[in-house]
Amino acid sequence: MAKILYIEDDLEISKWVIDVLQEKGHDVNWLSSGEGAIEKAMNADIAILDVMLPGLDGFSVGKRLKMENPELPILMLSARTSVEDRLQGLEFADDYLTKPFYPEELVARIDVLLRRFQGNRLEKVRIGHLDIFPIENRILDYEEKKEIILTGKQYQIFQYLLRHQNQILTKEQLYEGVWGESYIDGDKTLMVHIRYLREKIERDPAQPTIIQTIRGLGYRLKT
Structure with missing residues (x-):
C-alpha cells in the first residue's frame, strides 16, 4: 500500500481514480488544487497531478514539489x-x-515508479569511494571513514x-530539475554549486571522476 497525493479538480474523474486506487489498497489524499500540496506531499510516497x-x-505545482522533495x-x-x-x-x-487512460495502465505506472524510487531509498549505492544512503540523505567516504556534509542545494543536485x-x-535540465525555474543562459549559479560539490566529494576536484563535465553538453554522474 502506498500513500498517494492526488491533485485533480474534476470531481467525476477524481472519484473514479480514487475508487480505482483504493481498490488496490492505496491510501489516497485528494486535493482539488495545488494549495497545500507541499505540506501534504511530506507524507506521500507518490504524487499524481493533473495539468x-x-x-x-x-x-x-509539480516543479515546486520536486524542488522541495x-x-x-x-x-x-x-x-x-x-x-x-x-x-x-x-x-x-x-x-x-x-x-x-485505462485504470490498469495507471496502476501499472504507479507500481513502476514506486518500485524504482523505493528501491533507491532502501539500497545503499556505492560510487567510487562513496557510499550513498538515499533514504537517510547521507553520504559516506568509506575509505576515509567520514561522513560528507552537503548543503541542501548541493544534495539536491x-x-x-x-x-x-x-x-x-x-x-537547462539540471537547473530546472533542481531549482524548478527556467535556466537563463549565462547564469553561473549551477556551475558554482557543482564546483563546491566536487570539492566535497571528488578525490581531485580538478580532475573529477564522479561528476563529469561533458564538454558542450552538460554533466554526467558516472557509476
Whole structure:
C-alpha cells in the first residue's frame, strides 16, 4: 500500500481514480488544487497531478514539489497530448500519462515508479569511494571513514544526478530539475554549486571522476 497525493479538480474523474486506487489498497489524499500540496506531499510516497488546475497549473505545482522533495516520484495526468506538453512535463516529472487512460495502465505506472524510487531509498549505492544512503540523505567516504556534509542545494543536485546516473544532463535540465525555474543562459549559479560539490566529494576536484563535465553538453554522474 502506498500513500498517494492526488491533485485533480474534476470531481467525476477524481472519484473514479480514487475508487480505482483504493481498490488496490492505496491510501489516497485528494486535493482539488495545488494549495497545500507541499505540506501534504511530506507524507506521500507518490504524487499524481493533473495539468489543468485552478490557480497554479500542474506544471508549476509539480516543479515546486520536486524542488522541495527530489525523491518524491511524480506522475502527470493530462488531456494535453502534444509533444511540447509532454516534454514540458517530463522536465521535472517522472512519468506522463495522457487522458483517457485505462485504470490498469495507471496502476501499472504507479507500481513502476514506486518500485524504482523505493528501491533507491532502501539500497545503499556505492560510487567510487562513496557510499550513498538515499533514504537517510547521507553520504559516506568509506575509505576515509567520514561522513560528507552537503548543503541542501548541493544534495539536491547530487540526488538529481544520481536518479539519472550515467545520463548526460544539460545545464537547462539540471537547473530546472533542481531549482524548478527556467535556466537563463549565462547564469553561473549551477556551475558554482557543482564546483563546491566536487570539492566535497571528488578525490581531485580538478580532475573529477564522479561528476563529469561533458564538454558542450552538460554533466554526467558516472557509476
